[in-house]
Amino acid sequence: MSRTSLVVAGLLVVAATAATVHAGGAAIVRRVEVSAPILPDMVVWQHKGGAGYPATQGDALALVTDTTYSYQFLLNHCATSYPSIVLAAAGLILTTEQLQTNYDQISRCAYDQYGAKPYWMPQILNDVDVCAVKMGAEWRLLAEADLATFTEADYKLFQDTMTLAQGADWFPRQFHFSLDVYVRGIDGQLKHGDLTPGAQHVNPLPVTDLKELYVGNGRPIGVRCVRVTMVPP
Secondary structure: OOOEEEEEHHHOEEEEEEEEEEEOOEEEEEEEEEOOOEEEEHHHHOOOOHHHOOOOHHHHHHHHHHHEEOHHHHHHHHOOOOOOOOOOOOOOOOOHHHHHHHHHHHHHHHHHHHOEOOOOOHHHHHHOOHHHHHHOOOOEEOEHHHHHHOOHHHHHHHHHHOOOOOOOOOOOHHHHOOOEEEEEOOOOOEEEEEOOOOOOOEEOOOOOOOOOOOOOOOOOOEEOEEEEEEEOO
16 A cells, blocks of 8 residues: 655645555545644633533534634634735645744634634534534544544654644644544544544543533644545546
8 A cells, every 4th residue: 555645735634645446447546634623712612511502403503603713714814914824825835834833823813813722512513513514515523433544654744744842832832733633433422532643543532521611621622624535646
């Protein structure tokens, strides 16, 4: 099996291409793309945990639709106020340094301008197809089965291109762009995924109350989405 990896800078997507599959004699490649985190507006969400959880399916959907922010939204809306943000022209790939500058600036903008933090009530992921709502119908929540297809080289790629190393000024950048993610388990239950190389990649959630908001106690579990497509090699 040959594997290659790339970064699509416009969406902050890391893509790992897996084994070539032959369909009707034509070679195609299964490409798995992992998105940047989606961030909730905690000015609103801090009142929605526990007993404040949305009363109806429609209320839960509206909460996600109206008060969560994709990376692409933040990239576009923060660029005018944070001039260090680099917007890549169509088809161009940002350097690692440019990506990391963007992560830093987007995290600061998200935190300061939008009150956005990567805390989620797990129940909302059971009640609303967050990835389809915010990213499009072809996107879904990462699954335990997806993590099983990644190699340790892929996890190293995720670490190198999807996050920032901790340092003296790590907050809020590492807080927002961590490798802790929600995944849908093989048993259908939500689990804690860890995209760190060498880690135990699938773990139980640290809570049993799925309407709790501040899951992770300072190490929040984020929502990243996945898209699987078949493309020419």
